[in-house]
Amino acid sequence: MYFTRVSAVGPRGGSRRRSPRAGGGWFRAGRDRGASAGASALAAWRARRGAGKPAGAMLPFEPPLEPMLAKAADALPSGPGWIYEPKWDGFRTLVFRDGPRVHLQSRDAKPMNRYFPELEAPLRARLPERCVLDGEIVIAGPRGLDFEALLLRIHPAASRVALLARETPSELVVWDLLALGDRDLRGAPFAERRAELERALAGVTPPVHLTPATSDLAVAEDWFARFEGAGLDGVVAKRDAGPYEPGKRVMVKVKHARTADCVVGGFRWHANGPGTEVGSLLVGLFDGEGVLQHAGVASGFSAAQRRALVAELEPLRANALEGHPWRDWREEPGTSRMPGATSRWNRGKSLEWEPVRPERVVEVSYDHLQGDRFRHATHLVRWRPDKPPAACRYDQLEQTPPFELEAIFGQRASAPAKGS
Numbered sequence: 001m002y003f004t005r006v007s008a009v010g011p012r013g014g015s016r017r018r019s020p021r022a023g024g025g026w027f028r029a030g031r032d033r034g035a036s037a038g039a040s041a042l043a044a045w046r047a048r049r050g051a052g053k054p055a056g057a058m059l060p061f062e063p064p065l066e067p068m069l070a071k072a073a074d075a076l077p078s079g080p081g082w083i084y085e086p087k088w089d090g091f092r093t094l095v096f097r098d099g100p101r102v103h104l105q106s107r108d109a110k111p112m113n114r115y116f117p118e119l120e121a122p123l124r125a126r127l128p129e130r131c132v133l134d135g136e137i138v139i140a141g142p143r144g145l146d147f148e149a150l151l152l153r154i155h156p157a158a159s160r161v162a163l164l165a166r167e168t169p170s171e172l173v174v175w176d177l178l179a180l181g182d183r184d185l186r187g188a189p190f191a192e193r194r195a196e197l198e199r200a201l202a203g204v205t206p207p208v209h210l211t212p213a214t215s216d217l218a219v220a221e222d223w224f225a226r227f228e229g230a231g232l233d234g235v236v237a238k239r240d241a242g243p244y245e246p247g248k249r250v251m252v253k254v255k256h257a258r259t260a261d262c263v264v265g266g267f268r269w270h271a272n273g274p275g276t277e278v279g280s281l282l283v284g285l286f287d288g289e290g291v292l293q294h295a296g297v298a299s300g301f302s303a304a305q306r307r308a309l310v311a312e313l314e315p316l317r318a319n320a321l322e323g324h325p326w327r328d329w330r331e332e333p334g335t336s337r338m339p340g341a342t343s344r345w346n347r348g349k350s351l352e353w354e355p356v357r358p359e360r361v362v363e364v365s366y367d368h369l370q371g372d373r374f375r376h377a378t379h380l381v382r383w384r385p386d387k388p389p390a391a392c393r394y395d396q397l398e399q400t401p402p403f404e405l406e407a408i409f410g411q412r413a414s415a416p417a418k419g420s
Contacts (some may be wrong), residue, residue, distance in 0.1 A: 034203050040167075059130055059183035060099050064109035067092055067134060068244055069175075070251035076220055076237055077252055083190060083240050084220035085213050086283060086408065087233040088173050089145045089375070090138035095172065104137075108302075112137075115153040118165040119172060119207065126208045128200050132179035135211070139170050140405055144231025155352055171207035178244055180377075191240040213406060215240070229369060229403030256367045259381055260285070260397055263292060264362055265326055265391045266355045267313055270306050276311065277306035282353060283364060283378065284325075286393045292325040293394075296374035298364050316356035324355050361387040369397065409413055 076084065092107040102123045104112040113120065116137060127133070139149040149168045155161050177197040178186050185193050194213060201210045214220055224235045234255035260281035270279035275314060280299040284292045301309065321327050364378035372394065 009348065039042050058097060058300055059132060060179050060182060061132070063094065063096055063103055063105050064106070065132075065178075066093055066109070066247035067094060067107055067248040068246060068251060070236055070253040071249040073252045073254050074237060074257075076217060076224070076254050078217050080238050081240050082217070083194065083213055084213055084217070084223070085175055085211050085236050085238070086223055086227050087236045088136040088138055089147055089231055090136040090173070091150055091234040093137045093172065094173075094178075095123065095127070095131075095133040095135065097123060099129060099131075100189065102127075111202065114142050114158065115155075115161055116165070116170050117162065120171050122207050123172065125199075126204050128180060130179075130181050131177065131200065133174050133197075134176035135172055135174035136174055139168050141168070143371070144229070144403075145237070146231070147375065155170060169207065171209060173209045173211050174201060175211040175213070176244065180329050186244040186246075188243065189241045190238050190244075193244070224256075226403050227408060229305065230405045230408060231370070232408070233367070235250055257365060258367070258398060259363050259365050260378075261301070261361055261363050261384055261387050261392045262295060262298075263358045263377075263392045264313075264316075264356060265292060265294065265324070265358045266320075266353045266361045267309070268297075275310070275393070277303065279306065279308035280377070281309075281380070283362065284358070284392075285372075285397075286390065287372070290387075292358060293372055294326065295372065296379050297364075298380045299377045299381050302312060313356050316359060317354065318357075320355040320357050325358065326355065361385075361389055361392055361401065 018415060054216045071322040078084075093112065094105040096103040096105065102113070102120045104119070106112050119137070137150070139146050141149060146168070149164075150170070151166075152164055153161055153170075155164075174197065177193050177200060178184075178189075180196060180200060185196065188196075200211065201208070204210060212223070214223075220235050220237070228234075234253060237252040237254075238250070239250070262285055264281050268279045268282070269275070270277035278301070280297045280301075283295055283298055285295045287293050359385040363381040363384050365377070365381055366374045367379045368375050
């Protein structure tokens, strides 16, 4: 089994330091939207499909295809007509299978086969011979879904990708069926697509999984509370009568939202240039041994906030490196995970950072931790002049009970919709 038992999800002990580094997605930094990405996906698909194939044997549509999107909400919608699913924390993926040819397309319409070579053979063996699916590529670690392991796959060296594919194999979680054989199902109600998907993937085995679904709000709320322990992101709601609408935010997603008090240990200048606006804050938390660990970044400021932060942080910049817990990362260029080091998913983006004396506290909002770091960028709620930095510890954070990924796939929830 690829999915292993999950131990408690929460901050790790010990004094191993974590360096500040950039958040954000793998293809999103400097990503090329539009025609070039679409042309790349189409060229990759046609290369795999081969020339001279009879038109009658082709899928009803070709890549690229924009995935249907979700809008954020504070609570799950209630009432009849909704189907709920767990929200997986991985790489959104559209799968085109046409006989022996399998094409993996990212949310940004880019081909992904080279990053997940271990999936092609299992997908050929387990999926219908001709189909288009929507889902998520995930990797399971010892403490649940491991998004960091996914990021490591975006590497230019095929040998490195092959090694990672053997050491941390990926899996595909499927939640929608857009085409089957010659039939284009995008216009069909989701309840019908889901029922067709369940029949198509009946008895499917890892590394392919069918996501659980339910029309029972109480079950969905229970999933929201418990599945976070396996690294899941929240719950998604879809209209049972809704068609598949590429590029439109018609689904509803509800994610976990919490706040934490953190120490500001540094910042990065905005892309407008040094001295003009602050782009993000580097925030930290004290571990059990009293070491200030880098926990993530706070970003998403308005232009006015970015300018105000320049003045706010200026008094803290004088002699900031003296006794700074992250000093080594500033002074040792070869240090692993040093802030400012170029990574393969943010080449061309400056990651240089400026230290400040760790004397100020901010309250930030976040969704969940992965290990001892915030999984996504946090957002500034307010400054906390009433809080001493020493009070900003990991033990303030809510502990999520562990939950096994295998148990999620073993769910036998209420029927998601009529005809299922």
